Amino acid sequence: MRIEIEKTNIVHGNCKVHFSTEYGKAVAYWNGELPEEGKAYIVEIEIEEILVLGENLEICDEYQFRIGMEKETIYLTGYLESIEEDGYAILRLGESIISLEIKSPVPSGSFVKILLDKITLFDVKY
Template identity: 40%
Template sequence: MKILINKISRMTEDIIVDFSMEFGSGKAAWNGYRKPEQGKQYNVEYDITDPLRWEKDVVLSKEKNFKIFMKQGTTFITGILEKVYNDGVADLRFGKSIIQLEIQGKNIPKGQYVEVKADSLEVYDVNY
């Protein structure tokens, strides 16, 4: 997906980017061979690296559209849980992209819109 870099900051070794895109805005750790530049657009893939817990970090969404937003310094993503596998991996549809999640819990509903608390969101520059 395409994102526009609005702000760049460093936290220890990580480069943190504030970005906007067609579904809203968020904050993520940057991964790529080239350094991001403020005001430039990049094609990225998303990754949430920490395991998530059903009904705590991932909850059913009242909203029925794709969305990314910040609340109290944390990025949230609303998408559709397209597939849920037996090993705890799930595919979250976010626009035309799929984000693989590791979700702990039972009775995780596939085919539903969910809101994901993305504390460990990372973006990967795919055009390096």
């Protein structure tokens, strides 16, 4: 996913970035060399939280990709492309895909909203 870094902070020795995409803005942890403010990067998004329908995952009627913040919570709205029996799932966010772990039955082919405490961005150096 293509992002632009708006601001960087070091919090308890970890880099946090304020970033924007074509789908919205959010804050994430950064893994790798300190990014430059104002510069664009191609990144992978890592989600460590296990998702549970009704807790941090909801099926939504909005069929639009989004990234944003609600207070300190990060949200991603995307298309659930697939989910395996073991809970491994793929979320499509525009042209990008994100790996997830889901602990409850959710039909693939749904648009879902994910609420997260943390995401981590990895520079893929394209």
